[in-house]
Amino acid sequence: MTTSLDLAELYRDLHAHPELAFQEHRTAGAAAQHMRTLGLDVIEGIGGTGVAAVCSNGEGPTVWLRADMDGLPVEELTGLDYASTTTGVGADGTETPVMHACGHDMHVTWLIGAMRRLVLTRESWSGTVVAVFQPAEESIAGATAMIEDSLLERVPLPNVVLGQHVAPFPAGVVSLTSGTAMAGSDDIAVVLHGRGGHGSRPEATIDPVLAAASTVVGLQSIVSREVTPGTLAVVTVGTIHAGSASNIIPAEARLGVNVRSLDAKTRDLLVGSIDRIVRAEAQAAGMTTEPEINVLVSAPATINDATATQVVRDAFAAEWGEASVIDYGAVSGSEDVGVLASAASAPLVFWFTGGSDPVLFGAAAAAGRLEQDIASNHSPYFAPVLEPTLERGVAALVVAALAFLD
Numbered sequence: 001m002t003t004s005l006d007l008a009e010l011y012r013d014l015h016a017h018p019e020l021a022f023q024e025h026r027t028a029g030a031a032a033q034h035m036r037t038l039g040l041d042v043i044e045g046i047g048g049t050g051v052a053a054v055c056s057n058g059e060g061p062t063v064w065l066r067a068d069m070d071g072l073p074v075e076e077l078t079g080l081d082y083a084s085t086t087t088g089v090g091a092d093g094t095e096t097p098v099m100h101a102c103g104h105d106m107h108v109t110w111l112i113g114a115m116r117r118l119v120l121t122r123e124s125w126s127g128t129v130v131a132v133f134q135p136a137e138e139s140i141a142g143a144t145a146m147i148e149d150s151l152l153e154r155v156p157l158p159n160v161v162l163g164q165h166v167a168p169f170p171a172g173v174v175s176l177t178s179g180t181a182m183a184g185s186d187d188i189a190v191v192l193h194g195r196g197g198h199g200s201r202p203e204a205t206i207d208p209v210l211a212a213a214s215t216v217v218g219l220q221s222i223v224s225r226e227v228t229p230g231t232l233a234v235v236t237v238g239t240i241h242a243g244s245a246s247n248i249i250p251a252e253a254r255l256g257v258n259v260r261s262l263d264a265k266t267r268d269l270l271v272g273s274i275d276r277i278v279r280a281e282a283q284a285a286g287m288t289t290e291p292e293i294n295v296l297v298s299a300p301a302t303i304n305d306a307t308a309t310q311v312v313r314d315a316f317a318a319e320w321g322e323a324s325v326i327d328y329g330a331v332s333g334s335e336d337v338g339v340l341a342s343a344a345s346a347p348l349v350f351w352f353t354g355g356s357d358p359v360l361f362g363a364a365a366a367a368g369r370l371e372q373d374i375a376s377n378h379s380p381y382f383a384p385v386l387e388p389t390l391e392r393g394v395a396a397l398v399v400a401a402l403a404f405l406d
Contacts, residue, residue, distance in 0.1 A: 005034075007113050007390050012082040014105035018071025018098045020088045021136035022145075024049045027069045027108060031133040034112045038119045040131075043154055047145030051133040052155045055119060060127025060406035064158040064346070065397050066337055067104070067111035068137035074099040077380040091139075102377045103166035103355065106384055106393065108133065110164070110353075113390070114397035127405040130155045132340065140185055140299040143339035152344055160308055160349065161341040162400050164393065167328075167352040168376045170361045171389040174316055174396055175328040175352040178309040182302035182350070183232060183260040184267055185334035189296050190215070190278055193289035196251035208253035209242050211285035215255065215278055216240070222273045233270060234260035234332050260332045262301055271295065299336045305347030308404075312349045315403040316396065328352065333377070349400065353393045355384030 010030075017026055028049045035042045035053035043052045049069070075097035076084045088098040100106075115131050132151075136142030167175065192215070194208030216237045227233040239256035243249075257274060261267040275293050282291045316325045341348035356374050364373035375381035 011109040015100050016082045018100040021070040021139040022048045024069040024135050047149040049135040050146045053131040055129045057122045058126035061159040062128040062156045063401045064130045064161045066132040066163040067107035068134045071098045072101045074101040078383040101382045106166045110393035113394035117398050125405040128156050140297045140336045143336040147343045158346040160404050161346050163337045163350045164353050166355040168374050169354040170358040171354045173354040175326045176313050178306045180262050180330050181304050182335050183332045184301040185299045186259040187297045188257040189294045190255040191292040192253045199247035205249040212253035215281045218277045232262050302335045302338045308347040308349045311403050312400045315399050319399050355389045357385040
């Protein structure tokens, strides 16, 4: 095993070569190779492109450290000299630019660095650490795919599952929330069936485009008029597909709807209201075929175990001081890391680690321009500053793991 690893170089390489969900062959290969270099037992191809590496170091607890690997169908506009120019084939079969716009390249780098540090200091702890490099977090499918491909039978079961996500607040700061930390997510596909015809004779048709437009507007009333004020709830129509020419009224229109909620009651309200409004708009348009409404993918809310979260919080505060550990509260973003913990019946601790330049963040906050000047996850301008983001993320995984290991 070599004694040095340039994490910045590794990160830049991963950033320049993003891959879409379940296509992370290069990234998974890099992770597996680094784990083998450490002398670990490596299992590849779990759930498609997932990788697990086991570091057994005597008797003691088992800790899972998880990182996700996939990029997004986003064209990078950061202007970095290591910016992605990669393209991939999206779920709809079309070619698309691909970018690590959510920071999963940082997550992979953190986990590789943390495993290396744990191996090099293994005389100071005992137990087992399992590195889980998960595919397809963005499609909320990778954790389930790994579980269904017998992950629990192929590696030691965890006493705790740990993970982190880079976030657009100052590098050097970590945010831990006990209990519900991230929203659950549902992707809903809607198909409105009209009657197509010539654009010059709308009276002979049932226009699904008009019905789709009314549906989009109607769905926005759910959160504003049906959800108790102050309750976190989001309804987003992210895609609309209909028609092939301006003078043809199409036979159908398709909507892609996403829902975010923190609890089952709110989730049921949102999904039920979407169903009601879509059917009402179809009826109002005179459609003779019932619309199709299908929940495609769901992820539960990310819920941190209170006791385990306090253990990690105390360890972080002891390492860096209380000022470096904050509680941002529950966020409307979603994750599928909780699927791993639930399947293993293990407590979960998932936190956010800052990735923004502290000076630029402070200036933007003072000017009231955080939204304008600090790019957030999924933005084509999202680019975490390399340091202290790299060091703090690696250290966070190591400190958290050691808090549970003997």
